[in-house]
Amino acid sequence: MPAIPASLLLCLMIGCGGGNSTVTPPPPTVTLAQAAAHHNIKVGAAADSPYLSDSNYATILGSEFSQLQAENEMKFSIIHPSAGAYDFSGGDALVTFAQAHSMAVRGHTLVWHNQVPSWVTSGGYTSAQLSTILQDHITTVATHYAGKLYAWDVVNEAFNDDGTMRDTIWYDQPGIGFAGMRTQYIEQVLNWAHAAEPNAKLFYNDYNDETINMKSDAIYAMAQDFKTRGVPLDGIGFQFHVDPSFDNPTILASVTSNFQRFAALGLEIHITELDIRLNNSSTASLNSEAKLYGELATICVQQPSCKLFQTWGFTDKYSWIPSFFPGEGWALLWDANYQKKPAYNSVNKALH
Numbered sequence: 001m002p003a004i005p006a007s008l009l010l011c012l013m014i015g016c017g018g019g020n021s022t023v024t025p026p027p028p029t030v031t032l033a034q035a036a037a038h039h040n041i042k043v044g045a046a047a048d049s050p051y052l053s054d055s056n057y058a059t060i061l062g063s064e065f066s067q068l069q070a071e072n073e074m075k076f077s078i079i080h081p082s083a084g085a086y087d088f089s090g091g092d093a094l095v096t097f098a099q100a101h102s103m104a105v106r107g108h109t110l111v112w113h114n115q116v117p118s119w120v121t122s123g124g125y126t127s128a129q130l131s132t133i134l135q136d137h138i139t140t141v142a143t144h145y146a147g148k149l150y151a152w153d154v155v156n157e158a159f160n161d162d163g164t165m166r167d168t169i170w171y172d173q174p175g176i177g178f179a180g181m182r183t184q185y186i187e188q189v190l191n192w193a194h195a196a197e198p199n200a201k202l203f204y205n206d207y208n209d210e211t212i213n214m215k216s217d218a219i220y221a222m223a224q225d226f227k228t229r230g231v232p233l234d235g236i237g238f239q240f241h242v243d244p245s246f247d248n249p250t251i252l253a254s255v256t257s258n259f260q261r262f263a264a265l266g267l268e269i270h271i272t273e274l275d276i277r278l279n280n281s282s283t284a285s286l287n288s289e290a291k292l293y294g295e296l297a298t299i300c301v302q303q304p305s306c307k308l309f310q311t312w313g314f315t316d317k318y319s320w321i322p323s324f325f326p327g328e329g330w331a332l333l334w335d336a337n338y339q340k341k342p343a344y345n346s347v348n349k350a351l352h
């Protein structure tokens with residue numbers, strides 16, 4: 001039997017280019033923000049100011065991203081903890097950090113049924129009183145950040161998955177005066193926000209509306225109505241809190257079609273809260289996460305109206321997932337030790 005050349009032997013042992021061999025691609029040489037800049041897409045991360053004292057956290061946030069958004073610190077219960085008292089300290093710290101690192105800031109969120117302080121929920125207010133409280137809140141917060149935030153999630157999660165309106169303190173329990181009138185309270189608060197900060201882009205933000213379904217149909221009908229009548233709505237935030245089961249050709253095609261119908265209304269598309277939760281950190285799971293991250297980044301790149309690709313945090317160290325989904329986690333682009341995961345490389349490549 002002829003001798004096998006040493007080079008072929010090596011190929012048989014460890015694999016060489018082509019065929020089924022695994023070639024590790026070179027690491028990306030530009031940041032996420034740089035990779036996406038020529039598409040005019042901002043790359044964002046949700047952040048909260050206490051983490052800024054963690055130097056690894058601050059270094060990555062300030063260098064890899066072109067936008068940040070408060071994960072919690074601009075929500076009602078934190079920024080307006082008691083009647084007449086506002087606490088802008090956390091939000092202001094984020095704005096200062098962003099300005100020092102040439103990052104845009106996106107506000108989150110003015111009207112939501114969660115993280116509403118007990119002075120509001122237990123106050124026994126009438127609709128007229130709640131209306132005054134909410135208008136004051138929106139006006140004060142939007143005015144405080146006028147010129148510093150380029151966009152706001154004005155209303156968050158107002159629909160149920162079946163397209164009906166969610167029963168909330170702002171809609172019908174008792175609501176601000178438009179109970180049973182579906183989207184009229186959303187129209188009202190968009191008008192208040194626009195009056196307070198006419199230069200900010202105003203968004204409606206939700207989850208489980210990424211594909212074409214009953215919820216996104218209802219949001220689309222609202223958006224179409226608002227655009228027709230000149231209600232100040234500039235875009236839709238699609239959250240994307242998903243898991244690897246979302247990586248399905250039918251689902252991804254539906255995301256593309258859904259984005260297209262909203263874009264056709266003249267609205268901006270923002271991916272606002274993306275994370276992909278796993279139930280283990282095996283190589284296979286991390287690779288499936290990376291694949292889906294890359295596919296979603298590609299969908300954004302291919303839709304001209306998609307202007308934001310944002311993850312909900314950026315390091316597994318501080319992700320909300322483990323405390324809300326026990327046993328799950330590993331959902332972001334950096335691991336808990338600030339090492340870049342396969343998902344980071346996949347997103348960086350897809351954003352080019």
Ligand code: G3I
Pocket residue numbers: 071072114115156239273320
């Ligand atoms: O700040 C307090 C701290 O003082 C206290 O010691 C601690 C004890 O539990 O709680 C801290 O507050 C927590 C807060 O996050 C800040 O860490 C709350 O308990 C906790 O409920 C809150 O969770 C946030 C959640 O919204 C509230 O619903 C998550 O961090 C945040 O990621 C999550 O974000 C939402 C978006 O706003 C809207 N879309 C869904 C998304 C995920 O739920």
